[in-house]
Amino acid sequence: MSNVTISRRTVLAGSALLLASTALPTIGWAQTPKKGGRLVVAADSEPRNLNPAIVASNGVFFISSKIVETLAEASFDGKDGLDPRLATSWEGAADGLSVTFKLREGVKWHDGKPFTSADVAFSALQIWKPLQNLGRTVFKDLEAVDTPDELTAVFKFAKPTPFQLIRNALPALSSVVPKHIYETGKIDENPANNAPVGTGPFKFVEHKSGEYYRLEKNADYWVKNQPYLDEIIYQVLPDRTSAASALEAEEIQLAAFSAVPLADLDRISKVPGLKVVTKGYEGLTYQLVVEINHRRRELADLKVRQAIVHAIDKDFVVKTVFLGYAATATGPVPKNDPQFYTADVPTYAFDVAKANALLDEAGYNKGDDGKRFSLKLLPAPYFNETKQFGDYLRQALAAIGIDAQLVNNDSAAHIKAVYTDHAFDLAVGPPVFRGDPAISTTILVQSGIPDGVPFSNQGGYKNDELDALIAKASETLDPAARTELYREFQRQVATDLPLINVAEWSFISVIKDTVANVANNPRWAVSNWADTWLET
Amino acid sequence: MSPLRRFLLAPEAIAGAIILVALFAMALTASLFFPGDPQAIAGPALLPPFQDWSLPLGTDRLGRDVLAELFHGARTSLVVGLAAAAAALAVGAIVGTLAGFAGGLVDEVLMRITDAFQTVPSFLLALAFVSVVGPSLGVVVTAIALGAWTGPARVARAEVLSIRERDFVAGARVIGMHPLEIAFREVLPNALPAVLALSSVIVAAAILTEAALSFLGLGDPNRVTWGGMIAEGRAVLRTAPFLSIIPGVALVLTVLGVYLAGEGVVETTAVRRSLS
Numbered sequence: 001m002s003n004v005t006i007s008r009r010t011v012l013a014g015s016a017l018l019l020a021s022t023a024l025p026t027i028g029w030a031q032t033p034k035k036g037g038r039l040v041v042a043a044d045s046e047p048r049n050l051n052p053a054i055v056a057s058n059g060v061f062f063i064s065s066k067i068v069e070t071l072a073e074a075s076f077d078g079k080d081g082l083d084p085r086l087a088t089s090w091e092g093a094a095d096g097l098s099v100t101f102k103l104r105e106g107v108k109w110h111d112g113k114p115f116t117s118a119d120v121a122f123s124a125l126q127i128w129k130p131l132q133n134l135g136r137t138v139f140k141d142l143e144a145v146d147t148p149d150e151l152t153a154v155f156k157f158a159k160p161t162p163f164q165l166i167r168n169a170l171p172a173l174s175s176v177v178p179k180h181i182y183e184t185g186k187i188d189e190n191p192a193n194n195a196p197v198g199t200g201p202f203k204f205v206e207h208k209s210g211e212y213y214r215l216e217k218n219a220d221y222w223v224k225n226q227p228y229l230d231e232i233i234y235q236v237l238p239d240r241t242s243a244a245s246a247l248e249a250e251e252i253q254l255a256a257f258s259a260v261p262l263a264d265l266d267r268i269s270k271v272p273g274l275k276v277v278t279k280g281y282e283g284l285t286y287q288l289v290v291e292i293n294h295r296r297r298e299l300a301d302l303k304v305r306q307a308i309v310h311a312i313d314k315d316f317v318v319k320t321v322f323l324g325y326a327a328t329a330t331g332p333v334p335k336n337d338p339q340f341y342t343a344d345v346p347t348y349a350f351d352v353a354k355a356n357a358l359l360d361e362a363g364y365n366k367g368d369d370g371k372r373f374s375l376k377l378l379p380a381p382y383f384n385e386t387k388q389f390g391d392y393l394r395q396a397l398a399a400i401g402i403d404a405q406l407v408n409n410d411s412a413a414h415i416k417a418v419y420t421d422h423a424f425d426l427a428v429g430p431p432v433f434r435g436d437p438a439i440s441t442t443i444l445v446q447s448g449i450p451d452g453v454p455f456s457n458q459g460g461y462k463n464d465e466l467d468a469l470i471a472k473a474s475e476t477l478d479p480a481a482r483t484e485l486y487r488e489f490q491r492q493v494a495t496d497l498p499l500i501n502v503a504e505w506s507f508i509s510v511i512k513d514t515v516a517n518v519a520n521n522p523r524w525a526v527s528n529w530a531d532t533w534l535e536t
Numbered sequence: 537m538s539p540l541r542r543f544l545l546a547p548e549a550i551a552g553a554i555i556l557v558a559l560f561a562m563a564l565t566a567s568l569f570f571p572g573d574p575q576a577i578a579g580p581a582l583l584p585p586f587q588d589w590s591l592p593l594g595t596d597r598l599g600r601d602v603l604a605e606l607f608h609g610a611r612t613s614l615v616v617g618l619a620a621a622a623a624a625l626a627v628g629a630i631v632g633t634l635a636g637f638a639g640g641l642v643d644e645v646l647m648r649i650t651d652a653f654q655t656v657p658s659f660l661l662a663l664a665f666v667s668v669v670g671p672s673l674g675v676v677v678t679a680i681a682l683g684a685w686t687g688p689a690r691v692a693r694a695e696v697l698s699i700r701e702r703d704f705v706a707g708a709r710v711i712g713m714h715p716l717e718i719a720f721r722e723v724l725p726n727a728l729p730a731v732l733a734l735s736s737v738i739v740a741a742a743i744l745t746e747a748a749l750s751f752l753g754l755g756d757p758n759r760v761t762w763g764g765m766i767a768e769g770r771a772v773l774r775t776a777p778f779l780s781i782i783p784g785v786a787l788v789l790t791v792l793g794v795y796l797a798g799e800g801v802v803e804t805t806a807v808r809r810s811l812s
Contacts, residue, residue, distance in 0.1 A: 240771065241771070241774075244774065261772065263582075263597065263775050263776070264772070264774055264775060266775070267774060320597070320598060320599065321597075321598070388597065388598060390757075391598055394575070394758075395573070395575065395576055395598075398573060398576070405758055406757035406758050407670065407757070408671060409670075410667065410753075413667075
């Protein structure tokens, strides 16, 4: 298994993982961290709910991961890609019906109460399983959490649940919140959702709407001498163009999540004192996907879908839309995933002539105006890049005689149009790959999902063979066999094209070079920053 | 002095007219010079202006020809500006004439509706309308007209109130013409010049509103619009400022041209009316 992992890592564009694993120890002993200082960070949104146990999304983690910790964090070189946090070890039973977590000793909540297994049991059963956007799927068979002592939590599942899935889900899905604060009253109305209390290296101090969030050092943190920083300020800068100027004016020291537009990176990388960092997002890969409504007669025809893939110049998309800060995709698992990715899938070269031939073959001949048929194309509004790719796709489709009419919506209207009303033919979406296909990837092609579930298969696609494969993988306990099933899953998706994976991308940080210990894990922007420090 | 000569003697009016003629020429020849889709990818992305003479104004982030987009954008701006203004003037003139001529309850009701529309900022109204109905050219035109018809309605009513007391109106009544016929065949034509004087302001405002809607992503995404071009260019403002500046300058010139030419026309006709 470990051999496979290493060979996959080298595949990664830019070999970010290798670079990181060799560079970090050097930084570690070359410089001694300085204590103190205030880190000012650009925040582009103000999440309404800051509780990461309920809303497992990057916008929430960006702030709350410093306050509320998970059982384990992603790691470049830890075993199974994990670093222990609130749990010190985890072990799955052979029958897949239980997972045992040993918890860290001497951890205290920010209000001074001790952290125990009761908090873990409460978070898992009362929040992750019933309330959390991602936990609903992963923990659906969680029946009980036994707490034989204060530092042991045993998760009991009603049906065999792959330990590999639970392990992969830990960094994003296992935020532990204090039972003593959440056990009274309604969980989703608890004031701690806006002023979180956790065990993390920083305490929540205040939020001034439209201005800033302020976090303060937790002097009682369970790692000796950490955190190094005294304070983290999230300066609210909703306008993407203002982050770059704020960095140059030295008002902020860090702009994560590509707050600086890609087109500005080349210029800003030449500004003295600023560095452009592409590492630290390996565990947060976004996929650029063309969602297809299979209810449309034309799109239900595999030849038409193949023609559309052949019409898309993936290299052009990576080079022009993403300015090189992305990789072309081959299937539903991104290339930089060390466990599941396989390159052994059907690929489709950019070939307009072939695409035209396929459409002719399918019987959709060009009319007198050069058009075969019209489609409604809905690009998701969340990123500049999804909108731009929508513009590109319209042109690419025009080249093969498909007249695509763009429909622009705001976020809420887009989600309603695509995932509830199914009022689209093609849509451009940015689903996230979260380290395991069962967390948020298989749902994109699986049938039988109720209307209205965002980022799921709402295109009316139904393939019994693929459904059976997904069901089998979800109950296969052996990691090797499970991985092989997901490789077969990638092959089937790339063959039958329920959706089209075009590219995969991550984010870029622009950081002042006085900030040390950055990008040292695959989810750095949403990790706890306990070891980050400032040179003076 | 003939009105035309008077018009030609005013330098601002001439400047405005020249800009307008150029704009119409751009809009009319767009398909001639740049056949096909102006949003087609024509060259390398982010080519600066004056580098490659087949793409004189350079290309945008996807490699689309900025000059072609500018020409086709002129078309959208003019279509929206003129159509919205025509709709606003027509609705305004009809409502104003009915209110002014009928008087009484009809007047009260129509003018209170006008007040209601006038108290809502017209841009907000357009914004709300487009985001509910969904952006397309017709919707944008309707949305802009929705906020612009109140001015013409008030002016038309004021004119009609004075005209309806004149002798020829009384004469028409005596010979038994239907009141609606009197309102629209006798009164409205006489009230119209004052209403039309508003047209330049309304066209200019409509072009700006359309640009603002497109800038906010609420324009018709299948058409090139100057506002949309500025919005696209904003992401690369520091590295490729020309992408925002070129359509911005075009927008300023257009609004200026419409306004100056409109003022010129109003002034010359106003002098003529006072002379007669």
